[in-house]
Amino acid sequence: MELTSTVFTAKAIYVGVIFAITLGVAAYSTYFERIFAAFFQDRVGPDRAGPFGILQPLADAVKMFMKEDFIPANSSKWLFILGPCLSMFTALMTSAVIPFGDTIDLGNGVKFDLQGIDVNIGILWVFGIVSLGVYGILVGGWASNNKYSLLGAIRAASQNISYELAMGLSIISILMMTGSLSTKAIVEAQQNGHWNILYQPVGFILFIICAFAECNRTPFDLPECETELIGGYHTEYSSMKLGFYLFAEYINMFVSGAVMATLYFGGYDYPFYETVVNSFGENVANLIGFGALIGKALFFVFVFMWVRWTLPRFRYDQLMNLGWTGLIPIAMFNVVWTGLIILLPAEFNLSSWASIGVAIAGIPVLIVGLFIYHSIAGGKKKKTALAR
Amino acid sequence: MNYQPSDYLPIIVQIGAALAFIVLTMVATHWLGPKRHSKAKDDVFECGIESVGNARTPISVKYFLVAILFVLFDVEIIFMYPWAVNFKTLGWDGFLEMIVFMSLLLAGFIYVLKKGVLDWEK
Amino acid sequence: MQFWYFLTALTLISALMVVLSKNPIHSVLYLVFTFFCISGHYVLLNAQFLMAVNIIVYAGAIMVLFLFVIMMLDLRRNSPDSKTNLTKLAGAVVGGTVLVIFIAATRKINLGTGADNAFYNSQTGMVENLGQILYRNYLLPFELVSILFFVAMVGAVMLGKREAGERNF
Numbered sequence: 154m155e156l157t158s159t160v161f162t163a164k165a166i167y168v169g170v171i172f173a174i175t176l177g178v179a180a181y182s183t184y185f186e187r188i189f190a191a192f193f194q195d196r197v198g199p200d201r202a203g204p205f206g207i208l209q210p211l212a213d214a215v216k217m218f219m220k221e222d223f224i225p226a227n228s229s230k231w232l233f234i235l236g237p238c239l240s241m242f243t244a245l246m247t248s249a250v251i252p253f254g255d256t257i258d259l260g261n262g263v264k265f266d267l268q269g270i271d272v273n274i275g276i277l278w279v280f281g282i283v284s285l286g287v288y289g290i291l292v293g294g295w296a297s298n299n300k301y302s303l304l305g306a307i308r309a310a311s312q313n314i315s316y317e318l319a320m321g322l323s324i325i326s327i328l329m330m331t332g333s334l335s336t337k338a339i340v341e342a343q344q345n346g347h348w349n350i351l352y353q354p355v356g357f358i359l360f361i362i363c364a365f366a367e368c369n370r371t372p373f374d375l376p377e378c379e380t381e382l383i384g385g386y387h388t389e390y391s392s393m394k395l396g397f398y399l400f401a402e403y404i405n406m407f408v409s410g411a412v413m414a415t416l417y418f419g420g421y422d423y424p425f426y427e428t429v430v431n432s433f434g435e436n437v438a439n440l441i442g443f444g445a446l447i448g449k450a451l452f453f454v455f456v457f458m459w460v461r462w463t464l465p466r467f468r469y470d471q472l473m474n475l476g477w478t479g480l481i482p483i484a485m486f487n488v489v490w491t492g493l494i495i496l497l498p499a500e501f502n503l504s505s506w507a508s509i510g511v512a513i514a515g516i517p518v519l520i521v522g523l524f525i526y527h528s529i530a531g532g533k534k535k536k537t538a539l540a541r
Numbered sequence: 542m543n544y545q546p547s548d549y550l551p552i553i554v555q556i557g558a559a560l561a562f563i564v565l566t567m568v569a570t571h572w573l574g575p576k577r578h579s580k581a582k583d584d585v586f587e588c589g590i591e592s593v594g595n596a597r598t599p600i601s602v603k604y605f606l607v608a609i610l611f612v613l614f615d616v617e618i619i620f621m622y623p624w625a626v627n628f629k630t631l632g633w634d635g636f637l638e639m640i641v642f643m644s645l646l647l648a649g650f651i652y653v654l655k656k657g658v659l660d661w662e663k
Numbered sequence: 664m665q666f667w668y669f670l671t672a673l674t675l676i677s678a679l680m681v682v683l684s685k686n687p688i689h690s691v692l693y694l695v696f697t698f699f700c701i702s703g704h705y706v707l708l709n710a711q712f713l714m715a716v717n718i719i720v721y722a723g724a725i726m727v728l729f730l731f732v733i734m735m736l737d738l739r740r741n742s743p744d745s746k747t748n749l750t751k752l753a754g755a756v757v758g759g760t761v762l763v764i765f766i767a768a769t770r771k772i773n774l775g776t777g778a779d780n781a782f783y784n785s786q787t788g789m790v791e792n793l794g795q796i797l798y799r800n801y802l803l804p805f806e807l808v809s810i811l812f813f814v815a816m817v818g819a820v821m822l823g824k825r826e827a828g829e830r831n832f
Binding site: 165172238272326389492 | 548549550552556558575576577583584597604607608611614618619626630632633646647654659
C-alpha cells in the first residue's frame, strides 16, 4: 500500500478511533465487571449513577482525578511517576498490529487497511511490547519503597516472564500453519471458516492461560493478592496513577481478546460474508467484519470476568509450577504435533478434515501422556513423603 | 509482499497519541487533586504497623534463577520463529532439525527440573 | 535522513545517560531506551526481524534480569567507595587507549561506494529469507547454539543453586 498523505491522514484518524474504542471498552469493562460480579453473587451491583448505573465509569473517573496525587516521602519520586506511565504506554501500543478489519475503499481508488501497521514481524510486535509490560510494574513497585510493593512487583515480574515462554511457544504452532509472522496474513489464511482453533485446540488453551497470567487476572492475580500483600505493587498509589495501573489491566484484557480472536478465531472473518458483499457492497461487509472482531474480543473480555468470579487464586508455587513444568512441555509437544498435522496429510494427500482429525487426536494423546507422567511423578513424591 | 521501513510511520502517530494521553492525564490529576501532607501520611503503608528497616532488602535467589533461565529459553524460542515461518518449505528435514534442537532444549529443561531450581515449596 | 540524525542523537544521549546517571535503576531504564533507539535503526535498515529480536531479547529479557540483579543487591551498603586517585588514573588511561584505538581503526575503514545493486535486495532482513539461510546454509552452527544454551543452563544452575543450610533472604 502506498503511503500517500491521504492514507496517512486516514491512518491518524484510524489510530484515534482505535484509541477511543480501547479506552471506552476499558472504562465500561470496569462497569460490566461489577455488573457480572453482582450477577454471580446474587447482588444488585452499581445502580446509582444514571439509569442502571450506566454512568458509573464516568463517576469513577471524576473521583480518580479529584483524589490527592500522593507520593510517599521516601520513594524515588520520578520512578514512582514513571511506573504507571510505562504500564499504560505498553498497554496502549499493543493494538498497532492487530488487523481490526479488511480494506475500506475511500473512493478515487484509494484502499485503506483497517490496521495500524502491517509489518513483516506482525505478532512479534505484540510479543515484544508484552515483554516490556514487566517494567511498569517492576519500576513502580521498587520506587514505592514499600516491602509489600516490592514483593508484589518481583512476583509479577517472575510470573510474567515465566508465562511469556509458554505464550511464545504456543504462537509458534500458529506460525507453522500460516508461514508468516504478519497478523494480516494469519487472518487471511483463516478466511471462510478455516479458523485456527479447529487445528490448534491445545495451542489455544495454552494461549488463553498465558493471557490470563500476562494480564495478572484471577486465578493468576498474585501480584496484587490482597490477603498477602495489601495491594501488591500498587499499594502506595493513589489518584490517576492507581487508575493507570487498573486501566492498563482492562486495556490489556481487551487487546489480548483481540489478539486471541486474530490468531485463533479468524479475526474479522464471519459467516455469510459473500452474501453481505453481494447485497450491500464490500465496504459495509468489511465494516461488519470490524464489528465482528470487536465482538469476538468483547466475548473474551467476558470470559476473563467469568473466570474471575468462578475460580479461586493459585498459590505462588502452584503458579510457577504450572508455568514451567506444566505449560512449557505441553507447548513443546504441541509444536511437534503441529508439525505432524502439517506434514502427514501433505505426505499422503489427505484432506483438511484429516488434519483436523489429527489435531483433535492430539488432545487424548496429551491427556494420556500427562496421566502417565503424573502417575510416575506422583508415585515418587508419595514414596519420599513416606520415607520422611 | 514488499515490506519497507515506511510501513512503520503510523506507529509514530500512535506513540504520539499515547504519550499525549498519558502526560495530559498525569498533569491533570496532579493539578486537580488536593495536597495535604503529614508525617504519618507520608510514611509507607504497612497496615498501620510502624515500618522497620529498609524495604529494599535483597530478594530470594530463586527469582534471579528464574530470570536467567527465562533469558536462555527466550532466545531459544526466538530461534524457532524463523524455522516456524519456513516450516512448509523445509519439510521433513526441517522437522528433524528442530527435533534435535528441541531435544537438547528438553534435556536442559529436565536437568533444571532435576536440580530442583524450579521447586518453590522448599 | 533527518530522521536518522534525530535517532542517532537520541541513541547517543541515552547511552551517555546510562553511564552518567548515579542511580543504577535509572541506568537500566536508559539502557532499555537505548535498545529502543537501536531497534529504530534496524527498522531504517529494513532488518525487521532483528528489530523485534532486539526488543524481545535485550529490552524484554536481559534488562529484566539486570533489574532483578540490581534489586537483589543492597544498594546502600554496597556503594563502592574505592574511587581513589589511582583507580581514576587507571580508568582514564584505559579509556584513552580505547579511544585512540577506535579512532585509528575508523580511519582505516573503507566505506566503499554504497550498495552493490546486483546483489541488493531490500527484503533480505525479513524473517522468511533469514530462516531460509539459517536453516539451510548454517545448520551446523544453529545446532551447536543449542549445545551452547545447554552449557549456559548448567552454568547458571551451578552458580545460582543454593546449598543446604545457607541463608536465603
